[in-house]
Structures are given as structure tokens and as C-alpha cells.
Amino acid sequence: MGRAGSTGSGFGEGVELSPPDICGFLETTLIDWEGSVAAEVFLCGCNFRCPFCHSAHLVFGRVERLMWDAVVDSLRRRGAFIDGVVVSGGEPTLHGERLVELCRRIKAEGFAVKIDTNGTSPHLLRRLYDEGLLDFVAVDLKAPLDERRYRLATGVNADIAAIKQTLTWLISGQGPSYEVRTTVVPTLHDITTLEEMAHTLSGAADWVLQNFNPKNGCLDPQWEKITPYDKELLERWVERLRRIVPCRLRGAF
Numbered sequence: 001m002g003r004a005g006s007t008g009s010g011f012g013e014g015v016e017l018s019p020p021d022i023c024g025f026l027e028t029t030l031i032d033w034e035g036s037v038a039a040e041v042f043l044c045g046c047n048f049r050c051p052f053c054h055s056a057h058l059v060f061g062r063v064e065r066l067m068w069d070a071v072v073d074s075l076r077r078r079g080a081f082i083d084g085v086v087v088s089g090g091e092p093t094l095h096g097e098r099l100v101e102l103c104r105r106i107k108a109e110g111f112a113v114k115i116d117t118n119g120t121s122p123h124l125l126r127r128l129y130d131e132g133l134l135d136f137v138a139v140d141l142k143a144p145l146d147e148r149r150y151r152l153a154t155g156v157n158a159d160i161a162a163i164k165q166t167l168t169w170l171i172s173g174q175g176p177s178y179e180v181r182t183t184v185v186p187t188l189h190d191i192t193t194l195e196e197m198a199h200t201l202s203g204a205a206d207w208v209l210q211n212f213n214p215k216n217g218c219l220d221p222q223w224e225k226i227t228p229y230d231k232e233l234l235e236r237w238v239e240r241l242r243r244i245v246p247c248r249l250r251g252a253f
Contacts, residue, residue, distance in 0.1 A: 019102035020095040049155030054216035084112030093121035103133040119166035198244035
């Protein structure tokens with residue numbers, strides 16, 4: 001459908017643009033915001049160290065930075081074909097005020113904004129939404145919400161309370177449109193674990209399961225030896241999980 005009418009460049013005379021370092025850019029993606037044609041920017045840094053993560057280059061910032069001017073030039077040239085911009089990572093919310101600034105710049109160009117997040121910054125997400133800078137959120141739910149199992153999945157002592165706040169806010173319907181997604185990894189998840197997570201998500205609009213793919217490379221190379229679940233097994237599990245919460249599979253197998 002293309003972008004909405006631009007509200008201006010958003011740069012402001014005499015104001016120096018200070019978005020986060022942009023560590024990757026896709027001019028077009030049809031899969032990272034379902035139902036939309038989107039561009040995608042990737043930000044460096046993450047507060048998790050998930051051993052199965054396939055984006056170590058973003059987690060540790062081992063990439064060449066891009067200039068915002070180059071990104072916005074592409075967005076303007078292709079604006080008639082782009083509905084929105086996905087801001088992913090890494091963990092975008094680590095950038096705080098600079099993320100807010102980035103979203104302002106994107107919105108000023110007339111695009112909707114989606115943020116991919118691990119859910120550990122509920123107050124920042126609320127602020128972005130309240131300021132009209134956030135249209136869609138995708139939250140990665142890594143494991144059942146207890147400290148031990150979240151530590152196994154993320155490699156750190158995660159802020160469970162913050163993640164619960166994010167989920168409660170989204171499920172309550174007081175925030176933007178959203179999805180919750182989980183990468184299903186043998187050794188971390190089985191049907192009992194997933195059913196426990198489904199009950200935590202009771203009332204959610206959409207829970208998306210993605211199969212672990214060791215071929216993408218892992219932050220911890222030892223995890224590349226793990227064999228993913230069969231598609232047929234995951235499909236059977238999804239049928240059980242749908243009795244608790246809307247659930248579906250995504251991605252190639």
C-alpha cells in the first residue's frame with residue numbers, strides 16, 4: 001500500500017541527527033512483518049547471550065556501521081513500495097533515547113514502525129507507543145518465565161519481571177499490535193515446557209513458533225550439533241497448544 005504522506009524530513013534545522021549505529025539494512029523484506037512490505041534496520045548490542053543465537057555479529061558489533069543518510073535515502077527512493085520499517089537487532093531497546101530518535105526519524109518519513117525485542121524494556125516500549133512512534137511489537141519469549149530456565153536459554157540473569165510487564169501490557173490490549181514468538185530448541189523445549197509457556201500467554205492474540213536451525217550458525221558453536229525437531233512433531237504440538245492460546249508455525253524446515 002506504500003507509505004503514508006510524509007510529515008517532513010524530521011531532521012530539523014541545526015539539529016544533529018543521532019540515531020543508534022546501524023549495523024545492517026535490508027531494503028525490502030516480505031517475511032519480517034507479515035502482511036507488509038518492509039525495510040529492516042539492524043542495531044548492534046544485546047543484553048542476552050542466547051547460545052543458539054545466529055546473530056553473534058550483531059550481538060558483539062562485529063560489522064561495519066552504516067550512515068543514517070544512506071538508509072534514509074534508500075527509504076525515500078523506495079517509499080512508494082514500503083509500508084513500514086522493522087527495527088531489529090541485537091536488542092534495539094538498549095539504545096534508549098537514540099532508539100526514540102531513530103523511530104522519530106522513521107515516522108517523520110511517513111513509515112510505520114515495528115520493533116523486535118526480548119521484552120526487557122517495557123517502559124521504553126510504552127513511551128514509544130504513547131508518543132505515536134510504535135505500530136507493532138514482536139517479543140521473543142525464550143523459555144518459561146523462571147530464573148533458572150531463562151538463564152539456560154539466554155546465558156544471563158534476565159529481568160523476568162520486566163518481561164512479564166511487557167507481555168501483560170501487550171496481552172491487555174492497551175498497546176500496539178503484536179506477536180509473541182519462540183524459537184523451539186531441543187534441550188530447552190519439549191511439549192510440557194511449551195504448554196507451560198502457553199498458559200503464561202493465556203489471552204494472547206498470536207504465538208508464533210519457529211524451529212531452531214543450527215545451519216544458521218550459533219553464538220555457542222556447540223549448539224550447532226543439536227538436531228532440530230521434525231516439522232511433523234511440531235505440527236502435532238501446535239495442535240495441542242492451540243487449545244490454550246492461538247499458536248502457529250513459521251519458517252522453513
